[in-house]
Amino acid sequence: MPLANAFLGEDEFPTEYFYELKPALCGNCHLFQIIECPDHEKIFNPTYPYLTGMSSYVTAHLRQTAEVISSEYLGRTPSFVVEIGSNDGSFLVNYAELGIRHLGVEPTASAAEVAKSRKINTCVDFFSDGLAGNIRSEHGPADVIFGANVIAHIDDLKGVASGVRELLADDGVFVFEAVYLGDVIDNLSYDQIYDEHVFTFSVQSVAGIYEHFGLELIDLEHLETQGGSMRYVLAPVGSRDIQPDVSRWLAIEKKRKLNTPETMDAFRNGVEAARDGLRHMIDDLAADGKIICGYGAAAKSTIVMNYCGLELSRIPFMVDSTPFKQNRFSPGCHIPVFAPEVIQEKSPDFALVFAWNHLKEIMEKEKEFTQKGGGWIVPVPLGNVAGDSVILSPSRG
Numbered sequence: 001m002p003l004a005n006a007f008l009g010e011d012e013f014p015t016e017y018f019y020e021l022k023p024a025l026c027g028n029c030h031l032f033q034i035i036e037c038p039d040h041e042k043i044f045n046p047t048y049p050y051l052t053g054m055s056s057y058v059t060a061h062l063r064q065t066a067e068v069i070s071s072e073y074l075g076r077t078p079s080f081v082v083e084i085g086s087n088d089g090s091f092l093v094n095y096a097e098l099g100i101r102h103l104g105v106e107p108t109a110s111a112a113e114v115a116k117s118r119k120i121n122t123c124v125d126f127f128s129d130g131l132a133g134n135i136r137s138e139h140g141p142a143d144v145i146f147g148a149n150v151i152a153h154i155d156d157l158k159g160v161a162s163g164v165r166e167l168l169a170d171d172g173v174f175v176f177e178a179v180y181l182g183d184v185i186d187n188l189s190y191d192q193i194y195d196e197h198v199f200t201f202s203v204q205s206v207a208g209i210y211e212h213f214g215l216e217l218i219d220l221e222h223l224e225t226q227g228g229s230m231r232y233v234l235a236p237v238g239s240r241d242i243q244p245d246v247s248r249w250l251a252i253e254k255k256r257k258l259n260t261p262e263t264m265d266a267f268r269n270g271v272e273a274a275r276d277g278l279r280h281m282i283d284d285l286a287a288d289g290k291i292i293c294g295y296g297a298a299a300k301s302t303i304v305m306n307y308c309g310l311e312l313s314r315i316p317f318m319v320d321s322t323p324f325k326q327n328r329f330s331p332g333c334h335i336p337v338f339a340p341e342v343i344q345e346k347s348p349d350f351a352l353v354f355a356w357n358h359l360k361e362i363m364e365k366e367k368e369f370t371q372k373g374g375g376w377i378v379p380v381p382l383g384n385v386a387g388d389s390v391i392l393s394p395s396r397g
Protein backbone atom coordinates (compact mmCIF):
# COMPACT_ATOMS: atom_id res chain seq x y z
CA MET A 1 0.00 0.00 0.00
CA PRO A 2 1.07 3.58 -0.52
CA LEU A 3 0.65 6.05 2.40
CA ALA A 4 -3.08 6.75 2.56
CA ASN A 5 -2.84 10.54 2.64
CA ALA A 6 0.18 10.96 0.36
CA PHE A 7 -1.57 12.70 -2.55
CA LEU A 8 1.10 13.44 -5.08
CA GLY A 9 2.17 15.30 -8.20
CA GLU A 10 3.06 13.54 -11.46
CA ASP A 11 6.76 14.21 -10.91
CA GLU A 12 6.61 12.17 -7.68
CA PHE A 13 5.18 8.96 -9.26
CA PRO A 14 8.59 7.28 -9.76
CA THR A 15 9.63 7.72 -6.11
CA GLU A 16 6.29 6.86 -4.47
CA TYR A 17 6.71 4.99 -1.17
CA PHE A 18 4.99 1.64 -0.50
CA TYR A 19 4.87 -0.58 2.58
CA GLU A 20 3.16 -3.85 3.51
CA LEU A 21 -0.22 -3.30 5.14
CA LYS A 22 -0.66 -6.32 7.38
CA PRO A 23 -3.07 -6.28 10.34
CA ALA A 24 -2.83 -8.60 13.33
CA LEU A 25 -4.38 -9.23 16.72
CA CYS A 26 -2.02 -9.54 19.70
CA GLY A 27 -2.60 -12.79 21.58
CA ASN A 28 -1.55 -11.16 24.88
CA CYS A 29 -3.11 -7.71 25.06
CA HIS A 30 -5.79 -8.29 22.36
CA LEU A 31 -4.75 -5.14 20.57
CA PHE A 32 -5.63 -5.03 16.87
CA GLN A 33 -2.72 -3.39 15.06
CA ILE A 34 -0.72 -3.17 11.87
CA ILE A 35 2.62 -4.93 11.86
CA GLU A 36 4.70 -2.63 9.66
CA CYS A 37 4.46 1.02 10.72
CA PRO A 38 5.91 3.45 8.19
CA ASP A 39 8.04 6.18 9.71
CA HIS A 40 5.70 8.79 11.23
CA GLU A 41 7.84 11.68 9.93
CA LYS A 42 6.99 10.41 6.43
CA ILE A 43 3.25 10.38 7.17
CA PHE A 44 2.71 13.53 9.23
CA ASN A 45 4.91 15.70 7.06
CA PRO A 46 4.73 19.48 6.60
CA THR A 47 2.17 19.13 3.77
CA TYR A 48 -0.10 16.58 5.47
CA PRO A 49 -3.44 17.44 3.88
CA TYR A 50 -6.08 16.71 6.55
CA LEU A 51 -7.98 19.61 8.09
CA THR A 52 -10.55 18.87 10.80
CA GLY A 53 -12.55 22.02 10.14
CA MET A 54 -13.57 20.92 6.63
CA SER A 55 -16.62 19.17 8.07
CA SER A 56 -19.26 21.23 9.85
CA TYR A 57 -20.55 18.02 11.50
CA VAL A 58 -17.12 17.24 12.94
CA THR A 59 -16.72 20.83 14.17
CA ALA A 60 -20.12 20.69 15.89
CA HIS A 61 -19.22 17.34 17.44
CA LEU A 62 -16.00 18.77 18.89
CA ARG A 63 -17.87 21.74 20.35
CA GLN A 64 -20.31 19.40 22.06
CA THR A 65 -17.44 17.20 23.30
CA ALA A 66 -15.74 20.22 24.91
CA GLU A 67 -19.01 20.95 26.77
CA VAL A 68 -19.44 17.34 27.91
CA ILE A 69 -15.88 17.20 29.26
CA SER A 70 -16.30 20.37 31.31
CA SER A 71 -19.74 19.57 32.71
CA GLU A 72 -19.80 15.76 33.08
CA TYR A 73 -16.25 14.86 33.90
CA LEU A 74 -14.83 17.89 35.63
CA GLY A 75 -17.95 19.56 37.00
CA ARG A 76 -16.16 22.82 36.43
CA THR A 77 -14.48 24.88 33.78
CA PRO A 78 -10.97 23.51 33.32
CA SER A 79 -8.05 25.84 33.83
CA PHE A 80 -5.58 24.12 31.50
CA VAL A 81 -6.46 21.93 28.52
CA VAL A 82 -3.98 20.09 26.31
CA GLU A 83 -4.91 18.50 23.02
CA ILE A 84 -2.78 15.86 21.33
CA GLY A 85 -3.04 16.19 17.53
CA SER A 86 -4.83 19.53 17.66
CA ASN A 87 -4.81 19.91 13.84
CA ASP A 88 -6.40 23.24 12.84
CA GLY A 89 -7.59 24.05 16.38
CA SER A 90 -11.23 23.05 15.83
CA PHE A 91 -11.50 21.57 19.35
CA LEU A 92 -9.35 24.01 21.33
CA VAL A 93 -11.10 27.04 19.85
CA ASN A 94 -14.01 26.19 22.17
CA TYR A 95 -11.76 26.83 25.19
CA ALA A 96 -9.75 29.66 23.63
CA GLU A 97 -12.97 31.60 23.09
CA LEU A 98 -13.64 31.41 26.85
CA GLY A 99 -10.11 32.62 27.66
CA ILE A 100 -9.11 29.20 29.07
CA ARG A 101 -5.42 28.28 29.07
CA HIS A 102 -4.79 25.70 26.38
CA LEU A 103 -2.04 24.12 24.32
CA GLY A 104 -2.31 22.07 21.15
CA VAL A 105 0.41 19.63 20.17
CA GLU A 106 0.38 19.17 16.41
CA PRO A 107 3.23 17.79 14.30
CA THR A 108 1.94 18.79 10.85
CA ALA A 109 3.00 22.32 9.96
CA SER A 110 0.16 22.75 7.42
CA ALA A 111 -2.58 22.23 10.03
CA ALA A 112 -0.65 23.98 12.84
CA GLU A 113 -0.38 27.14 10.74
CA VAL A 114 -4.16 27.23 10.36
CA ALA A 115 -4.54 26.82 14.14
CA LYS A 116 -2.05 29.60 14.87
CA SER A 117 -3.86 31.92 12.47
CA ARG A 118 -6.95 31.31 14.68
CA LYS A 119 -4.90 32.29 17.76
CA ILE A 120 -4.79 28.75 19.16
CA ASN A 121 -1.59 28.12 21.16
CA THR A 122 0.13 25.37 19.23
CA CYS A 123 3.38 23.53 19.73
CA VAL A 124 4.51 22.00 16.42
CA ASP A 125 5.79 18.62 17.57
CA PHE A 126 4.94 14.97 18.09
CA PHE A 127 3.52 14.18 21.53
CA SER A 128 5.89 12.03 23.60
CA ASP A 129 6.66 11.43 27.28
CA GLY A 130 9.63 13.84 26.97
CA LEU A 131 7.46 16.61 25.57
CA ALA A 132 4.78 15.91 28.23
CA GLY A 133 7.40 16.49 30.96
CA ASN A 134 8.45 19.77 29.35
CA ILE A 135 4.85 20.98 29.09
CA ARG A 136 4.23 20.16 32.76
CA SER A 137 7.38 22.00 33.87
CA GLU A 138 6.45 25.05 31.85
CA HIS A 139 2.65 25.21 32.25
CA GLY A 140 1.79 22.92 35.17
CA PRO A 141 -0.48 19.85 35.15
CA ALA A 142 -3.38 19.56 32.69
CA ASP A 143 -6.98 19.22 33.88
CA VAL A 144 -7.94 17.73 30.56
CA ILE A 145 -5.88 15.93 27.95
CA PHE A 146 -7.87 15.26 24.81
CA GLY A 147 -7.21 13.51 21.52
CA ALA A 148 -9.67 12.82 18.70
CA ASN A 149 -8.56 10.31 16.11
CA VAL A 150 -4.94 10.55 17.03
CA ILE A 151 -4.10 8.23 19.95
CA ALA A 152 -4.58 5.19 17.69
CA HIS A 153 -2.18 6.80 15.21
CA ILE A 154 0.88 6.90 17.46
CA ASP A 155 2.91 3.70 17.39
CA ASP A 156 4.70 4.59 20.64
CA LEU A 157 1.66 3.58 22.67
CA LYS A 158 3.63 3.32 25.90
CA GLY A 159 5.31 6.71 25.44
CA VAL A 160 1.88 8.30 24.99
CA ALA A 161 0.41 6.56 28.02
CA SER A 162 3.27 7.47 30.35
CA GLY A 163 3.39 11.03 28.97
CA VAL A 164 -0.33 11.46 29.57
CA ARG A 165 -0.04 10.20 33.15
CA GLU A 166 2.88 12.54 33.80
CA LEU A 167 1.12 15.61 32.43
CA LEU A 168 -2.35 14.92 33.86
CA ALA A 169 -3.39 16.51 37.16
CA ASP A 170 -4.34 13.98 39.87
CA ASP A 171 -8.00 14.95 39.50
CA GLY A 172 -7.79 15.42 35.73
CA VAL A 173 -9.25 13.35 32.89
CA PHE A 174 -7.77 11.95 29.72
CA VAL A 175 -10.43 11.71 27.03
CA PHE A 176 -9.83 10.24 23.62
CA GLU A 177 -11.89 9.18 20.67
CA ALA A 178 -10.93 6.47 18.23
CA VAL A 179 -12.50 4.30 15.57
CA TYR A 180 -14.03 1.31 17.40
CA LEU A 181 -12.97 -2.21 16.46
CA GLY A 182 -16.54 -3.50 16.91
CA ASP A 183 -17.82 -1.12 14.20
CA VAL A 184 -14.98 -1.94 11.82
CA ILE A 185 -15.94 -5.62 12.13
CA ASP A 186 -19.70 -4.97 11.86
CA ASN A 187 -19.40 -2.68 8.84
CA LEU A 188 -16.62 -4.70 7.21
CA SER A 189 -14.94 -1.30 6.94
CA TYR A 190 -11.47 -2.57 6.15
CA ASP A 191 -10.79 0.87 4.68
CA GLN A 192 -10.26 2.08 8.28
CA ILE A 193 -7.08 0.02 8.45
CA TYR A 194 -4.16 1.99 7.02
CA ASP A 195 -0.74 3.40 7.90
CA GLU A 196 -2.09 6.14 10.19
CA HIS A 197 -4.41 3.81 12.11
CA VAL A 198 -1.68 1.80 13.79
CA PHE A 199 -4.16 0.48 16.36
CA THR A 200 -7.90 -0.17 16.22
CA PHE A 201 -8.94 -0.19 19.85
CA SER A 202 -11.54 -2.23 21.67
CA VAL A 203 -12.74 -1.49 25.19
CA GLN A 204 -10.81 -4.49 26.46
CA SER A 205 -7.52 -3.42 24.88
CA VAL A 206 -7.79 0.19 26.12
CA ALA A 207 -8.65 -0.81 29.68
CA GLY A 208 -5.79 -3.35 29.78
CA ILE A 209 -3.07 -1.13 28.33
CA TYR A 210 -3.70 2.02 30.37
CA GLU A 211 -3.94 0.09 33.62
CA HIS A 212 -0.17 -0.44 33.35
CA PHE A 213 0.33 3.33 33.37
CA GLY A 214 -1.77 4.21 36.39
CA LEU A 215 -4.85 5.22 34.40
CA GLU A 216 -8.24 3.61 34.75
CA LEU A 217 -11.04 3.49 32.19
CA ILE A 218 -13.87 5.20 34.10
CA ASP A 219 -16.44 5.82 31.36
CA LEU A 220 -17.04 5.52 27.66
CA GLU A 221 -19.53 6.46 25.02
CA HIS A 222 -20.21 4.93 21.65
CA LEU A 223 -20.31 7.57 18.92
CA GLU A 224 -21.38 7.74 15.27
CA THR A 225 -18.34 9.79 14.24
CA GLN A 226 -15.80 8.28 11.84
CA GLY A 227 -18.29 5.57 10.97
CA GLY A 228 -18.40 4.28 14.56
CA SER A 229 -16.07 5.40 17.33
CA MET A 230 -15.70 5.13 21.06
CA ARG A 231 -14.98 8.01 23.43
CA TYR A 232 -12.82 6.65 26.26
CA VAL A 233 -12.51 8.55 29.53
CA LEU A 234 -9.57 7.68 31.77
CA ALA A 235 -8.45 9.02 35.11
CA PRO A 236 -5.66 8.29 37.63
CA VAL A 237 -6.38 4.98 39.36
CA GLY A 238 -8.74 5.36 42.30
CA SER A 239 -9.49 9.03 41.67
CA ARG A 240 -13.05 8.53 40.39
CA ASP A 241 -15.96 6.11 40.35
CA ILE A 242 -16.05 3.71 37.43
CA GLN A 243 -19.32 4.04 35.54
CA PRO A 244 -21.42 0.90 34.86
CA ASP A 245 -21.03 1.32 31.09
CA VAL A 246 -17.43 0.12 31.35
CA SER A 247 -18.35 -3.35 32.60
CA ARG A 248 -21.40 -3.42 30.30
CA TRP A 249 -19.19 -2.91 27.21
CA LEU A 250 -16.57 -5.38 28.41
CA ALA A 251 -19.36 -7.96 28.73
CA ILE A 252 -20.69 -7.13 25.25
CA GLU A 253 -17.23 -7.65 23.75
CA LYS A 254 -16.79 -10.92 25.61
CA LYS A 255 -20.18 -12.22 24.51
CA ARG A 256 -19.57 -11.43 20.85
CA LYS A 257 -15.97 -12.75 21.05
CA LEU A 258 -14.72 -9.49 19.57
CA ASN A 259 -11.07 -9.88 20.48
CA THR A 260 -10.61 -13.43 19.20
CA PRO A 261 -8.98 -15.12 16.21
CA GLU A 262 -12.35 -16.62 15.11
CA THR A 263 -13.83 -13.15 14.73
CA MET A 264 -10.77 -12.02 12.78
CA ASP A 265 -11.04 -14.99 10.39
CA ALA A 266 -14.71 -14.23 9.73
CA PHE A 267 -13.78 -10.56 9.21
CA ARG A 268 -11.16 -11.46 6.61
CA ASN A 269 -13.64 -13.63 4.71
CA GLY A 270 -16.24 -10.84 4.78
CA VAL A 271 -13.71 -8.25 3.61
CA GLU A 272 -12.68 -10.42 0.65
CA ALA A 273 -16.34 -10.86 -0.33
CA ALA A 274 -16.96 -7.11 -0.02
CA ARG A 275 -13.91 -6.39 -2.21
CA ASP A 276 -15.14 -8.80 -4.92
CA GLY A 277 -18.68 -7.41 -4.63
CA LEU A 278 -17.56 -3.82 -5.14
CA ARG A 279 -15.26 -4.75 -7.97
CA HIS A 280 -18.08 -6.58 -9.81
CA MET A 281 -20.52 -3.74 -9.22
CA ILE A 282 -18.09 -1.19 -10.65
CA ASP A 283 -17.15 -3.46 -13.58
CA ASP A 284 -20.84 -3.99 -14.45
CA LEU A 285 -21.60 -0.26 -14.32
CA ALA A 286 -18.54 0.52 -16.43
CA ALA A 287 -19.57 -2.14 -18.96
CA ASP A 288 -22.92 -0.30 -19.22
CA GLY A 289 -21.01 2.86 -20.10
CA LYS A 290 -21.65 4.56 -16.74
CA ILE A 291 -19.18 7.15 -15.49
CA ILE A 292 -18.29 6.77 -11.81
CA CYS A 293 -16.37 9.43 -9.90
CA GLY A 294 -14.90 9.12 -6.42
CA TYR A 295 -16.31 11.49 -3.78
CA GLY A 296 -14.07 12.41 -0.84
CA ALA A 297 -10.37 11.69 -1.27
CA ALA A 298 -10.30 10.40 2.31
CA ALA A 299 -7.41 8.22 3.46
CA LYS A 300 -9.93 5.38 3.22
CA SER A 301 -10.16 5.90 -0.56
CA THR A 302 -6.53 4.87 -0.95
CA ILE A 303 -7.20 1.53 0.72
CA VAL A 304 -10.36 0.75 -1.24
CA MET A 305 -8.93 1.71 -4.62
CA ASN A 306 -5.64 -0.09 -4.19
CA TYR A 307 -7.14 -3.18 -2.54
CA CYS A 308 -9.99 -3.51 -5.05
CA GLY A 309 -7.88 -2.51 -8.06
CA LEU A 310 -10.05 0.49 -9.01
CA GLU A 311 -7.90 2.20 -11.57
CA LEU A 312 -8.30 5.17 -13.88
CA SER A 313 -10.30 3.07 -16.34
CA ARG A 314 -12.96 2.62 -13.63
CA ILE A 315 -12.72 5.89 -11.67
CA PRO A 316 -11.65 8.66 -14.07
CA PHE A 317 -11.57 11.34 -11.39
CA MET A 318 -12.32 12.13 -7.72
CA VAL A 319 -13.55 15.26 -6.00
CA ASP A 320 -12.65 16.61 -2.57
CA SER A 321 -13.16 19.90 -0.76
CA THR A 322 -9.61 20.01 0.70
CA PRO A 323 -7.48 22.49 -1.26
CA PHE A 324 -4.23 20.55 -0.52
CA LYS A 325 -5.61 17.46 -2.27
CA GLN A 326 -7.02 19.21 -5.34
CA ASN A 327 -5.09 19.04 -8.62
CA ARG A 328 -2.98 16.24 -7.25
CA PHE A 329 -3.23 12.48 -7.78
CA SER A 330 -4.42 9.74 -5.43
CA PRO A 331 -1.75 7.49 -3.88
CA GLY A 332 -1.06 4.28 -5.80
CA CYS A 333 -3.85 4.45 -8.39
CA HIS A 334 -3.03 8.02 -9.49
CA ILE A 335 -6.61 9.21 -10.00
CA PRO A 336 -6.77 13.02 -10.43
CA VAL A 337 -8.52 14.92 -7.62
CA PHE A 338 -10.58 18.03 -8.36
CA ALA A 339 -12.76 20.46 -6.45
CA PRO A 340 -16.37 19.28 -5.86
CA GLU A 341 -17.77 21.78 -8.40
CA VAL A 342 -16.27 19.63 -11.15
CA ILE A 343 -19.16 17.22 -10.58
CA GLN A 344 -21.55 19.71 -12.18
CA GLU A 345 -19.26 20.16 -15.16
CA LYS A 346 -18.57 16.47 -15.79
CA SER A 347 -21.99 15.06 -14.75
CA PRO A 348 -20.93 11.51 -13.82
CA ASP A 349 -23.67 8.85 -13.46
CA PHE A 350 -22.52 7.72 -10.01
CA ALA A 351 -20.51 9.06 -7.10
CA LEU A 352 -18.61 6.43 -5.12
CA VAL A 353 -18.43 7.99 -1.66
CA PHE A 354 -15.11 7.02 -0.13
CA ALA A 355 -15.79 9.45 2.74
CA TRP A 356 -18.92 7.45 3.63
CA ASN A 357 -18.70 8.61 7.25
CA HIS A 358 -19.68 12.06 5.90
CA LEU A 359 -22.37 10.64 3.58
CA LYS A 360 -25.23 12.67 5.04
CA GLU A 361 -23.35 15.96 4.86
CA ILE A 362 -22.12 15.23 1.33
CA MET A 363 -25.58 14.22 0.05
CA GLU A 364 -27.03 17.40 1.52
CA LYS A 365 -24.44 19.48 -0.34
CA GLU A 366 -24.98 17.61 -3.58
CA LYS A 367 -28.77 17.62 -3.81
CA GLU A 368 -28.54 18.85 -7.39
CA PHE A 369 -26.53 15.79 -8.42
CA THR A 370 -29.21 13.51 -6.95
CA GLN A 371 -32.02 15.54 -8.54
CA LYS A 372 -30.39 15.18 -11.93
CA GLY A 373 -30.45 11.39 -11.52
CA GLY A 374 -26.92 10.88 -10.11
CA GLY A 375 -26.58 7.67 -8.06
CA TRP A 376 -24.65 7.09 -4.84
CA ILE A 377 -22.44 4.14 -4.01
CA VAL A 378 -20.66 3.38 -0.74
CA PRO A 379 -17.64 1.08 -0.99
CA VAL A 380 -18.17 -1.05 2.13
CA PRO A 381 -21.31 -2.93 3.22
CA LEU A 382 -22.11 -0.66 6.20
CA GLY A 383 -24.19 -3.17 8.12
CA ASN A 384 -25.81 -0.58 10.33
CA VAL A 385 -25.33 2.79 8.65
CA ALA A 386 -26.81 2.92 5.14
CA GLY A 387 -30.11 1.23 4.42
CA ASP A 388 -31.37 3.90 2.03
CA SER A 389 -32.48 2.29 -1.22
CA VAL A 390 -30.90 4.97 -3.42
CA ILE A 391 -27.49 3.96 -2.10
CA LEU A 392 -25.71 1.02 -3.65
CA SER A 393 -23.21 -0.94 -1.60
CA PRO A 394 -21.46 -4.29 -2.02
CA SER A 395 -23.18 -7.21 -0.31
CA ARG A 396 -21.70 -8.91 2.74
CA GLY A 397 -20.97 -12.06 0.73
Ligand code: TMP
Pocket (backbone or CB within 6 Å): 054, 055, 056, 295, 296, 297, 298, 299, 300, 319, 320, 321, 322, 325, 340, 355, 356, 357, 358, 361, 362, 365
Ligand atom coordinates in the same frame (compact mmCIF):
# COMPACT_ATOMS: atom_id res chain seq x y z
P1 TMP B 1 -12.24 11.57 6.58
O1 TMP B 1 -13.25 10.53 6.21
O2 TMP B 1 -10.90 10.99 6.90
O3 TMP B 1 -12.78 12.55 7.58
O4 TMP B 1 -11.95 12.42 5.23
C1 TMP B 1 -13.00 13.04 4.57
C2 TMP B 1 -12.54 13.58 3.23
O5 TMP B 1 -13.69 13.96 2.50
C3 TMP B 1 -11.66 14.81 3.33
O6 TMP B 1 -10.60 14.70 2.39
C4 TMP B 1 -12.58 15.97 2.94
C5 TMP B 1 -13.62 15.31 2.08
N1 TMP B 1 -14.94 15.92 2.18
C6 TMP B 1 -15.48 16.51 1.03
O7 TMP B 1 -14.85 16.52 -0.03
N2 TMP B 1 -16.71 17.08 1.13
C7 TMP B 1 -17.43 17.11 2.30
O8 TMP B 1 -18.54 17.63 2.33
C8 TMP B 1 -16.85 16.50 3.47
C9 TMP B 1 -17.59 16.49 4.76
C10 TMP B 1 -15.62 15.91 3.35
